[in-house]
Amino acid sequence: MQLNELSQRSGVSTASIKYYLREGLLPAGEAIHATRAEYSATHLERLELIQALRQIVGLNIGQIRGLVKMADDGAPRLDLLAAVQRVVLNLQNFTTAGGGEAAEATAAVVRLRGWPDLPSDARNALAAHLELMASLKIPVSATVMETYSKAMDDVAGLDIAATTAPESTDTLILTAAVGMHMHSQLLLKLLALAQASHAIRRYEHGA
Structure with a gap:
């Protein structure tokens, strides 16, 4: 198909398509x-990915370029998922002082759940958040970590299972990115509903 047909079928303006071509987000046509x-x-598929990352997930052009470049360069799926x-x-801006109680609590939950004991942005982010909570005098008990991590382990298993099927790396990125974004919001909304329900049960009669 030529440019006008690509625009019609994708719902993306020709001006935007030309912009994506210039920015290296969309490979050149033949x-x-x-x-x-x-x-x-494949151009239709890439345009679907770009639009979803921009409009649903809210990524900027530089972030999208980084992800599609990894896909085009043949990066392993594990690396792609980590980047997504x-x-x-x-998660890229989290740093910790290293060591200490937060690092040990993070290592403890990794051991408890039998998760791979390897460095990752997610692991750094958890340790940094635990450090922050400790600095604010907000306790996080072992029971809380056990309960929360069990729930998240179940959720993560479902999430990652959905990203292993697509053969296309563009579809993999699309499924993972939109899934992570929307499902994390779903978890927060479900948590809010559960908290509201528990509060109603406890306080609805003025207790």
């Missing part, structure tokens, strides 16, 4: 003339 190129189903998680959940 040249058939000095001023014309042919585009394929990093940008979608904003």
Whole structure:
């Protein structure tokens, strides 16, 4: 298909498509003339990915470029998923002092759940958050960590299972990014509903 048809089928304006081509988000079409190129189903798939990452997940052009470059360069799926998680959940800015109670609590929950004992942005983010809570004098008991981590382990198993099926790396990124973004919001809303329900039970009669 040519540019106009690609625009019609994707719902993306020709100006936006040309912008994505210039920015390296969309691979060039196959040249058939000095001023014309042919585009394929892979371009439609990539445009769907770009639009979802921009409009649903809220990523910027630089973040999207980084993810699609990894896909185009043939990055392993584990690395792709880690990169998606990093940008979608904003894990890249977490640092810890290293060691201490927060690091030990993080290591303890890793051992408890039998998770791979390997460094990751997610692990750094948890340790940093525990450090922050400790600095604010907000206790996190072993019971809380056990209960929360059990629930999250069950949820994560479902989430990752949904990202292992797609053969296309664009579909993998799309499924993972939108899933992480929307399911994390779903978890927060379910938690809010559960908290409200427990509060109603406890206080609805003025107790």
